[in-house]
Amino acid sequence: MVKIEQDILSKNDAYAHDNRRAFSAQRLFALNVVSSPGSGKTSLLVRAIEALKDRLAVAVIEGDQQTSTDAERIRATGAPAIQINTGKGCHLDAHMVGHALESLKPAPGAALFIENVGNLVCPAAFDLGEARRVVVLSVTEGEDKPLKYPDMFATADLMLLNKADLLPHLDFDVGQCLANALRVNPNLQTLIVSAKTGEGVAAFAAWIEASAARHGASVAKG
Amino acid sequence: MVKIEQDILSKNDAYAHDNRRAFSAQRLFALNVVSSPGSGKTSLLVRAIEALKDRLAVAVIEGDQQTSTDAERIRATGAPAIQINTGKGCHLDAHMVGHALESLKPAPGAALFIENVGNLVCPAAFDLGEARRVVVLSVTEGEDKPLKYPDMFATADLMLLNKADLLPHLDFDVGQCLANALRVNPNLQTLIVSAKTGEGVAAFAAWIEASAARHGASVAKG
Numbered sequence: 553m554v555k556i557e558q559d560i561l562s563k564n565d566a567y568a569h570d571n572r573r574a575f576s577a578q579r580l581f582a583l584n585v586v587s588s589p590g591s592g593k594t595s596l597l598v599r600a601i602e603a604l605k606d607r608l609a610v611a612v613i614e615g616d617q618q619t620s621t622d623a624e625r626i627r628a629t630g631a632p633a634i635q636i637n638t639g640k641g642c643h644l645d646a647h648m649v650g651h652a653l654e655s656l657k658p659a660p661g662a663a664l665f666i667e668n669v670g671n672l673v674c675p676a677a678f679d680l681g682e683a684r685r686v687v688v689l690s691v692t693e694g695e696d697k698p699l700k701y702p703d704m705f706a707t708a709d710l711m712l713l714n715k716a717d718l719l720p721h722l723d724f725d726v727g728q729c730l731a732n733a734l735r736v737n738p739n740l741q742t743l744i745v746s747a748k749t750g751e752g753v754a755a756f757a758a759w760i761e762a763s764a765a766r767h768g769a770s771v772a773k774g
Numbered sequence: 775m776v777k778i779e780q781d782i783l784s785k786n787d788a789y790a791h792d793n794r795r796a797f798s799a800q801r802l803f804a805l806n807v808v809s810s811p812g813s814g815k816t817s818l819l820v821r822a823i824e825a826l827k828d829r830l831a832v833a834v835i836e837g838d839q840q841t842s843t844d845a846e847r848i849r850a851t852g853a854p855a856i857q858i859n860t861g862k863g864c865h866l867d868a869h870m871v872g873h874a875l876e877s878l879k880p881a882p883g884a885a886l887f888i889e890n891v892g893n894l895v896c897p898a899a900f901d902l903g904e905a906r907r908v909v910v911l912s913v914t915e916g917e918d919k920p921l922k923y924p925d926m927f928a929t930a931d932l933m934l935l936n937k938a939d940l941l942p943h944l945d946f947d948v949g950q951c952l953a954n955a956l957r958v959n960p961n962l963q964t965l966i967v968s969a970k971t972g973e974g975v976a977a978f979a980a981w982i983e984a985s986a987a988r989h990g991a992s993v994a995k996g
Contacts (some may be wrong), residue, residue: 727973727974727975727976727977728976728977730965730974730976730977730980731976731977731979731980732980734977734980734981734984735980735983735984736984737984738981738984738985738987738988739963739985740963741961741962741963741964742963742964742965743952743964744966751949752949752952753949754949754950754952754953755949755950755952755953755956757953758952758953758954758956758957759956759960761957762956762957762958762959762960763960763961765960766960
């Protein structure tokens with residue numbers, strides 16, 4: 553059982569390596585966006601695309617077990633999007649992303665958002681070749697989630713604490729949630745956001761833009 | 775003029791290198807805490823010491839042009855503290871810190887807080903040998919400060935946005951301030967805190983504890 557898992561992961565890592573090379577060749581800044589179902593990933597990406605409009609080209613790979621509604625929501629912003637349906641699969645893998653990239657053909661220098669299947673467990677182990685991993689946690693999910701699902705928070709670079717507009721109606725301790733997340737990953741960056749009100753979206757967009765610029769510079773150097 | 779500045783900085787860097795070696799030998803996790811005057815550094819450190827009590831030993835080096843009131847405030851918590859008065863000097867340098875360390879004798883494995891002189895400019899250039907640099911910005915100072923004093927924010931690892939309790943009384947746009955800070959430094963970690971109410975202090979303490987543990991692990995490995 554452990555052996556099979558290792559085979560799958562090492563195969564995935566080889567594809568992730570190929571993706572990373574393709575992203576670098578096309579100067580793409582790839583984000584792997586992970587979370588539980590219903591945390592608000594697509595709504596946040598729509599907000600970020602609007603905030604980045606005229607500053608940075610964006611293209612999106614959408615992962616879901618079924619339906620193409622998320623890709624349609626992205627396309628309504630004007631950004632190109634492609635939907636991957638994983639069927640019984642509980643996460644995207646690097647091979648799927650490599651194929652999607654060939655069809656999507658993002659503009660060189662774009663930010664490439666890869667919205668993973670809603671699942672706080674399985675996507676943690678699968679490198680997609682991304683430059684940065686963003687985990688979205690909704691305040692409706694409870695402040696203990698970083699402790700209960702540590703792999704996802706340990707492998708993320710940025711945590712977006714979403715649905716902040718609901719805080720007045722909930723017994724959710726933001727400070728405790730951040731403390732839990734930082735215990736698991738002391739290098740984690742965090743932002744408090746609301747896809748509904750737009751709170752924190754300017755900061756998220758600035759992070760994307762500045763990280764993409766720095767990543768592009770380091771790709772050019774390396 | 776430029777030549778003199780380079781001489782001073784390269785001399786400082788040599789002392790910083792010595793400090794880093796001494797910190798490593800004593801398994802100390804050193805934080806260099808910088809900000810404008812009156813941002814609330816000492817109050818935050820007092821809060822952090824209380825939150826870390828019974829979890830992590832803490833010792834403090836206090837820097838000020840004159841007076842030893844800050845060291846006295848720290849000692850009231852039970853933590854050892856030593857005051858450096860810089861006189862006309864506008865920042866701590868690595869040589870001063872090395873001397874203070876010899877007198878302070880922190881417990882092995884402790885967190886060592888080094889509170890710099892209140893000044894958002896000069897301390898940016900002087901490495902003290904710290905493991906992490908923390909910049910404190912008070913919401914009373916305006917959201918444009920990361921853009922106006924970029925060196926300080928570009929060289930920091932964590933920004934504490936303090937005096938959050940005053941937000942209801944101010945026209946301060948937290949999102950815009952975070953966006954400005956992330957534009958200058960896309961890798962900056964940020965926490966919103968209040969030394970008055972204790973908001974965010976648990977998260978800051980968790981960051982210190984987990985960073986110290988990881989730093990100790992990497993020191994032990996390296």
